[in-house]
Amino acid sequence: MQCGVYGMERMARWGPVGAVVLLLLLFRCNARSHNGRDPLRSILERVAVDKTVILTQASCPYLDFAENWILHVEGLKIKNYLILVDDDVAFKYLDKNFPGHTVHPSIISNAPRHGPKPLMRYDSLDFNNMMCQRLGIQKRVLDLGFSFLWTDMDTVWFQDASKIIPRGFDFVGTGDRFRFGHDDEEENKICGCMTFWSPTVPARQALREWHAKCINSNVDDQRTLQEMWASGDLKQRLFWYIMPWQLFPSGALLDQVKVDFSHSQAQDNPGAVLPAVIHANYRTGPEAKRKFLQERHAVVGKGNVAAARQNNSCSTFSQSVSRSHLFQLIRCLTLIVRVSTPGPAPW
Structure with a gap:
């Protein structure tokens, strides 16, 4: 359990930026199936x-x-x-x-x-x-x-x-x-x-x-x-x-x-x-x-x-896609800030 508390403390110090990096790494890992199949x-x-x-x-x-x-x-x-x-x-x-x-x-x-x-x-x-x-x-x-x-x-x-x-x-x-x-x-x-x-x-x-x-x-x-x-x-x-x-x-x-x-x-x-x-x-x-x-x-x-x-559909769709990515990123950051805010562990 100490490892879990230590991990949460490190996450709190990293802040949102570190959590985003972690999420990106998880995303890349999930790009391949669990058995490594391309x-x-x-x-x-x-x-x-x-x-x-x-x-x-x-x-x-x-x-x-x-x-x-x-x-x-x-x-x-x-x-x-x-x-x-x-x-x-x-x-x-x-x-x-x-x-x-x-x-x-x-x-x-x-x-x-x-x-x-x-x-x-x-x-x-x-x-x-x-x-x-x-x-x-x-x-x-x-x-x-x-x-x-x-x-x-x-x-x-x-x-x-x-x-x-x-x-x-x-x-x-x-x-x-x-x-x-x-x-x-x-x-x-x-x-x-x-x-x-x-x-x-x-x-x-x-x-x-x-x-x-x-x-x-x-x-x-x-x-x-x-x-x-x-x-x-x-x-x-x-x-x-x-x-x-x-x-x-x-x-x-x-x-x-x-x-x-x-x-x-x-x-x-x-x-x-x-x-x-x-x-x-x-x-x-x-x-x-x-x-x-x-x-x-x-x-x-x-x-x-x-x-x-x-x-100019390419640029139009690009703006739409960019707005969608931005919305998802803001939402993600909001959740990360909530999770990484220092506080007593629930256990």
Whole structure:
């Protein structure tokens, strides 16, 4: 009993601040189940097909891209996909419209709050950190024994890429060429935007090293991967395959070739090789990416995301969420002050 009294006295000296820290620690402990089971496992088990999942990432500033990606994927009757959501606002919208395919940010991040963030500038520190952090999620998926196909949210699927990518490899990648040619620089440009990993020992080790190098560097995951690939180390340790650019072209290559993405070409030329997936990369900013996709008939949707974006729904919801968090914090602090106020112990 003396230990209990001593603990109460220390709590009284700590005051509300110490109690808040304690509550946060308890919250983080409860984020995992009592037996240490990763909460991500049950989500993967529910969605995976043949222990394989398709992963992408969504955030409030790119909600329309996320919805466009989902609608194309669902149009192909694909169901084993998961959206890793960065903030509560995006989660609320996507979980309402596409239930069962969203992963709450609390499962991905240990941050105490998950409010929407402003649009990150390409190559900024925040952007590079975000790109490196998502490798940690991918590593968790592999460690749980699942294969995954990662794809960026500014891609559009015209065919089921998971059926085209060959199995039996540790790693299957896609190119990220800026130009045509056979020079070493272009040959070593592979894209972190679309990768397929199997949970083999070499693959898990490679992804772990990629994650570590990315965290300890000043660049994003893309350039880190290309540096590792150019060194030749990964090529020697992995059983790998790079998909042909005709099926998975970069945004830069699509700027240099003429491809008719209208339905008429597919009908008139059933033997034509059309891209399975296109990527709005090699351009910065959402407007440039939207224009790229629109020019290639790659935008579908209900229109409600665009309207919501124009009405600044992200900031509106953010304020609402912030007020809710503030109310809960004030209430919590009030209770803590009452508990931690010095006084005679009830026993």
